[in-house]
Amino acid sequence: MKHVLLSAAAAATITTGAFAQEITLGRFFGACEDAGTDTTVSTGEACIIQSIINAADAELDGISINTLPTDWGNYYDQIKAAYAGGTPPDVHVMHRHRIPEFAGLGALAEISGDLEAAGIDPNDWSPAALDAVSFNGGIYGVPMDFHANLWHVNMDVMEEAGLVENGQPVLPSSPEELLAHAQQVKDATGKDYLAADFAQFPIGVRLVLALMWQQNANIFTEDGTATINTEAGKNAVTAITQLFDASLANPQLNYADSQQAFLNGEAAILVNGTWVVDFYTAEAAKEEVGLDNYYVADFPTLFETGATWADSHMWAIPSTLEGDKKMAALKVLAFINDHNIDWARTGHMAVRTSVVESEAYTSLPHRDEYTGTAAIAKDTPPSERYGAIQDVLNRELQAIWLTGKPVEDALSDAELEVQDLLDR
Template identity: 85%
Template sequence: MKHLFIGAAIAAGITTTGVSAQEITLGRFFGACEDAGTDTKASVGEACIIQSIINAADTEIEGVTINTLPTDWGNYYDQIKAAYAGGTAPDVHVMHRHRVPEFAGLGAIAEISGDLAAAGIDPSDWSPAALDAVSFDGGIYGVPMDFHANLWHVNMDLMEQAGLVEDGKPVLPTSPEELLAHAQQFKDATGQDYLAADFAQFPLGVRTVLALLWQQDANIFTDDGTATINTPQAQAAVTAITQLFDADLADPQLNYADSQQAFLNGEAGILVNGTWVVDFYTAEAAKAETGLNTYFVADFPTLFANGATWADSHMWAIPASIEGDQRMAALKVLAFINDHNIDWARTGHMAVRTSVLESDEYAALPHRDEYTGTAAIARDTPPSERYGAIQDVLNRELQAIWLTGKDVQAALADAEIEVQDLLDR
């Protein structure tokens, strides 16, 4: 990305009407979009949709200008922490629900429950899960924007060719054994890989394994901080994936961009990815030159006893250090984003406002009726200030299994030791 959190500072300006303006620096990931404009209904894809909302806020909020500081998703938290340490944190920034214990626990982000009414934000319109996502130790530390989760994105033409479509819907596996059988049937019929995902870069593989672990009513650590990774359930979850690699029915060396491109090229029947790409894939499938033509979105299938998929929430926070007019200006930006929850939901993410969730406009969004079960099976680990570091350990050890051939039990044992050390700190 071109912009980094370097020297991000609060600056004052003058509007054309002569009123003193508050300049708000806004930190985000989601990717770059240089020509988003201000039409929040026309933009496509995460980067352009969020930037169109920000651009509209910059235009419509009187007395506030917004300087957007996008950065790469993979480096975001390293940079945001460095910005806080250097006293240059953005006035408004996006973060994930799982990071709330870390940032709120350190006193970095502001508790804003007493500011919401004045800013025009009604927390009673947030779903209970959304309110819980931004809550910590009895306070509210941000404004929720979505719930996002892993889905199965399906190429229906290839699935039809493989005989895995019934009544217009994909036939998805209901056990690890059926997963392997379907994958082999698919490869025999199409010559393509059954499943693609980012197993070699970002922790998409971690999230896939976690879902299969939760489906066995297990987790990687307990509420009291005991790591539980080297278990029969974890071994079963990992093996459900590695059996596809061993049979040459999925490629463990694909990164995020390559796995996505393989799916869009028609080189994989299923892509494990999140809600954030539904709008983008819908647009791509409409293009004649794209290998994906008939696109379907499915809930993550249940391969073990209970339905479960990885999920998280995006939210917006402000630093605890900003005060007065600057704080109110930042809250106005949060309120504007909250008001445009339906526009952000066009990405494919699940909305957080009850009034949006119950609206006809939300129900009419493309593919929305195909993954209505996702909200009910959304899961995550217990809260932890070490979430990011724990995820990094799991990503490294799982990649060691499928990229270097490390023994499954040895990798899980090593991960358990490291995660326990993190939890004990």
């Protein structure tokens, strides 16, 4: 009788999943309350990723996933504090640019030997995707996307200004043309040519970086020398400030306000990332939204070489994770990797070659409008101080366009501070 009872209890435990591995998962992208488990219908980064996580939770046998409450703005601070306290999430998302900091200090697990067992084929990743998750010869995560800055275009405003040809927007090919187009839009419509978050989120920094890269320059060299106060730096900043000086763009808009201005039809161009393509597509379809005719364009080349700021989202696991827990975490990564096409619906560029070449991917809305972006995607050289460097640039650029600090003074101050950071 005793044996029967024990067997029944064991069977009940197995069937109710009491032995399920609980995987804690840390992510940004925002909150989505009712994401459901259908990964094919959700819209926007937050809901798409949460639907994939919910589906993994429902479909992966013996694994339950607990998504931790994290906040976008403080995400890396929270993750770092969790690592320092010895309680990092079992699986977490991060950016490519953070790998030197986290992997370099031993926080992330090197997983090249575990991928096959987990059912992940790294040969399906594009060479750039493999490069994005590689550090010192090892693989430290599963890539999820490439994301980059794009020009989001209100075709109605551009049409009114005479800047549409053959159904495509006419984009500037030099700083002088940028000013001329902006003036043309103002004269014809009374609206601003360009909107972006120049006041808080570092979209303005990414814009200036792209314009520096277009001149084959960078903010620091591979050997750690800051090169910001240069002719290329001044050219890049001046290309933007000329718009503010002529009242053709408003530097005081933050992320929410610049987006609202674009959706209200108050600006011809919004500089923002790939992550909002599906959201703007959905908004443009609504009658009450001012944006009706939405188009997405590659970041234009204003100098010699094409370049736009880009980064990559990836999923990593802590180096301290072992045994069954580690295998369960890898299965979650494999599930997310399998759903690369669903994630690409956001507007991000897929990392798996089989997905990029699929009909489902090429037929996504607006996808054919920014096919050139993958070829011009660039980022700064790897640095453990990336966050602090970006903060210095954001502050000094804000000083230029919000407080009128002379360009040369701001770039000189930025160079000093970035050099200090690189020297530490």
